[in-house]
Amino acid sequence: MMDLSLLDITFYATAAVIIVCSILAVTTGRIVRSATYLLFVLFGTGVIYSMLGYTYLGAVQLMVYAGGIVVLYIFSILLTRSSQTMRYRIGRGRLAAVLAATATGAVLVIFLLASQHFALVAIPQGVELPAREIGHAMIGSDKYQYVLPFEIVSVLLVACMIGAILIARRHK
C-alpha cells in the first residue's frame, strides 16, 4: 500500500501541472494561451519554492513573475498584435531536428541525474526559512551576506527601467 502524504500529493500535482503547461506553452499556436500557460508554470514554480521551505522566494516569484512580468507580456502581446504573426512557422526539417535534439538532450540529462547518488538525498521538508534570517543575510555586509549584490540589483533595475522607457518612447 502506498503511503502518500499531503506533501507528496501536492508535489506530484504541481510537477504534473508544470510539465504539462510548459509543454503546452511552447507548442500551442496561440500566443495569449502560451502566456497563460506560462503563468501556470510560474505559479507551480512558486509552489515548489514554498514546498522547499523558501516561502519568501515563493512570494517574490508570485509578485514579480505572476504579478508583474505576465501582465507585461499580455500588454505587449496585445500592443504588437502578435496573435496575427503566430502562423509563421519554421520549416518541417528544422522542426524535426530541434525536436530530436531537445528530446535527446532531456533524456540524456535525466539519465545522468538518475545515475548520480546525490539525486537520492532526502531531507525533512516543510521547514520554513524564517524571514528574519533572510533579512539579516540580505542587508548584512559580512561573509555570506548580500548587501552589495542587493544594491547593485537595485541600481540595475533603475537603469533597465530608464533604458526601457528611452527605447520604447516614440521618436518625433
Added chain:
Amino acid sequence: MELEIHVFHYLVVSTVMLFCGIYGFCTRKNLLAMLISVELMLNASNINFAVFNRYLFPGQLEGHFFSLFGIAIAAAETAVAIAIIINVYRNFNRVLTDDVSHMKG
C-alpha cells in the same frame, strides 16, 4: 513502497522545463513567444539553485539568494526586451525574427 520526494524529482521537473524552453526558443518565430521560452529556461535554472541549496547545503543561503537575484534580473531583462520588441513593431508592423536580421552579418 516508500515515496519520498528526492532531489531527483525536482530536477526532472526543471529539466523538462528547460528543454521545453529550448524547444520553444528554436521553433518560434514570434519574438514575444521566444521571450516566453526564455522565461521558462530562467525559471528552470532558478528552481535548480533553490533545490540544490535546500538539499545539499540546507544551512546556507547562497542558492536562495542566487534565485532571488535571478528573478530580479529576469524582470529587468524582460522589461528591456519588451521595450525593444515594441520598437521593432513600430518599425516593421510585426514582430518576427525574419524582420530583424540587419545585424546578422
